[in-house]
Amino acid sequence: xxxxxxxxxxxxxxxxxxxxxxxxxxxxxxxxxxxxxxxxxxxxxxxxxxxxxxxxxxxxxxxxxxxxxxxxxxxxxxxxxxxxxxxxxxxxxxxxxxxxxxxxxxxxxxxxxxxxxxxxxxxxxxxxxxxxxxxxxxxxxxxxxxxxxxxxxxxxxxxxxxxxxxxxxxxxxxxxxxxxxxxxxxxxxxxxxxxxxxxxxxxxxxxxxxxxxxxxxxxxxxxxxxxxxxxxxxxxxxxxxxxxxxxx
Numbered sequence: 469x470x471x472x473x474x475x476x477x478x479x480x481x482x483x484x485x486x487x488x489x490x491x492x493x494x495x496x497x498x499x500x501x502x503x504x505x506x507x508x509x510x511x512x513x514x515x516x517x518x519x520x521x522x523x524x525x526x527x528x529x530x531x532x533x534x535x536x537x538x539x540x541x542x543x544x545x546x547x548x549x550x551x552x553x554x555x556x557x558x559x560x561x562x563x564x565x566x567x568x569x570x571x572x573x574x575x576x577x578x579x580x581x582x583x584x585x586x587x588x589x590x591x592x593x594x595x596x597x598x599x600x601x602x603x604x605x606x607x608x609x610x611x612x613x614x615x616x617x618x619x620x621x622x623x624x625x626x627x628x629x630x631x632x633x634x635x636x637x638x639x640x641x642x643x644x645x646x647x648x649x650x651x652x653x654x655x656x657x658x659x660x661x662x663x664x665x666x667x668x669x670x671x672x673x674x675x676x677x678x679x680x681x682x683x684x685x686x687x688x689x690x691x692x693x694x695x696x697x698x699x700x701x702x703x704x705x706x707x708x709x710x711x712x713x714x715x716x
Contacts, residue, residue: 542630547637547686548697550625554618558644559683559706561611562676565601569707572597576680576707578687580699587688591681599677603669609658611672612651619648640678647671 563569575590615622622645625631631638650671651657660668683706690698705711 539630543634543637544686544689546625546628546630547682548690550641551683551686551701553621554614554644555679555683556701556704556706557614558675559679561607561614562599562601562672562679563707565605565607565672566599566676567602567605568598568600573707573709576684576705578684578702578705580702582691584688584692587684587691591684591688594680594684597677599673599680601669601672601676603662603665606665606669606672608651608654608660608665608668611647612654612657615644615648616652619652622648636678637682640675640682643671643674643678647675 563573572594575593622641625641626645631641647668650668654660654664687698687701690701700713703711703713703715
């Protein structure tokens with residue numbers, strides 16, 4: 469109770485109630501009309517419920533939506549940084565090591581003409597696709613070098629509080645961080661037994677599918693919000709073996 473009495477909210481509440489009572493008392497002293505005072509009091513009480521509805525539900529909902537959009541915008545900035553730093557290059561490597569990708573690669577050749585409906589259609593058609601790299605095709609030394617050079621960047625992303633809003637991206641980041649530690653723990657990644665290559669390939673597969681789906685979602689986001697960034701992302705498509713940043 470003593471803690472409650474010390475809070476500024478409680479003291480402010482008492483002060484506001486006292487001021488309200490003083491206002492009604494002043495009105496009675498001036499006009500000496502208890503009937504009118506009671507009518508005004510009832511009117512004010514009736515309006516309180518409408519005011520509570522407007523403030524707590526309508527206004528709060530609008531503010532919540534605005535705050536959610538703001539948080540999602542920050543999260544998309546983090547996702548964009550991830551793809552710029554390492555995500556796109558990882559997808560390029562993984563797709564090269566995916567011997568089953570075949571004709572599916574063509575479906576992921578995003579162009580400037582793609583609409584939201586096209587993105588949704590491709591995403592739905594790829595939902596059941598099994599992203600799988602061949603253990604014999606994996607180049608662990610190259611992958612270790614790439615992930616090792618981005619270790620500090622991944623660590624900083626893990627510390628970003630905005631990621632708490634997105635469990636799926638956190639899961640992807642954790643899987644990427646785990647693969648990084650697995651490879652950094654091997655002193656001679658270029659000479660691994662077949663059993664270890666299968667283990668590494670399994671860790672890659674855990675990332676590969678999540679990364680491909682996130683990439684498609686991110687491309688859709690760029691198309692609708694940042695056309696100039698989308699243009700570069702299209703030219704750097706990791707599934708396009710002829711991709712080039714140059715504009716032809």
